[in-house]
Amino acid sequence: MSKNSNFQPxxxxxxxxxxxxxxxxxxxxxxxxxxxxxFPAAQILEMxxxxxxxxxxxLRIYNAQYTANSIEGLPKEYEGRNTVLLVPTFAAGYSNPxxxxxxxxxxxxxxxxNRGELCPSVCQGTGL
Numbered sequence: 001m002s003k004n005s006n007f008q009p010x011x012x013x014x015x016x017x018x019x020x021x022x023x024x025x026x027x028x029x030x031x032x033x034x035x036x037x038x039f040p041a042a043q044i045l046e047m048x049x050x051x052x053x054x055x056x057x058x059l060r061i062y063n064a065q066y067t068a069n070s071i072e073g074l075p076k077e078y079e080g081r082n083t084v085l086l087v088p089t090f091a092a093g094y095s096n097p098x099x100x101x102x103x104x105x106x107x108x109x110x111x112x113x114n115r116g117e118l119c120p121s122v123c124q125g126t127g128l
Contacts, residue, residue, distance in 0.1 A: 009110065035120060
C-alpha cells in the first residue's frame with residue numbers, strides 16, 4: 001500500500017461490511033488472528049486534529065475484518081485478517097452533516113480511518 005493511501009477515509013458501506021465480517025468470523029477462524037495493528041504518528045495526529053475541531057467529542061474503535069473488496073491495493077495476506085476502524089464521534093447537540101442534532105457520541109461516518117500495518121506480517125518491535 002502506498003503511504004498516501006493511509007489518510008483516505010473508508011467508505012461507510014465497506015466499513016459496515018468489514019465490521020459484520022469480523023463479528024461473524026472472529027471466534028471461528030484462527031487464520032484471522034491479528035496480534036496488533038500499528039498506525040503511524042502522522043495518521044494519529046491527523047485524527048487528533050479531526051476530533052479537536054469542536055464538533056467532535058471522541059473516537060470510537062470498531063473491530064472489523066478485511067474482505068476481498070475492502071480496500072483497493074490491499075495486500076492479499078490481509079484478506080480475512082482482523083483489523084480496527086477508527087471513527088470520530090460528534091459531540092452531543094452538534095448538528096451532523098444531515099442537519100440533525102446529534103445525541104451522545106454519534107459516529108461521523110464520513111471520516112473513517114484504517115490502514116494500519118498488521119502483525120503477524122509486520123511484527124518487528126512488538127513487546128506484548
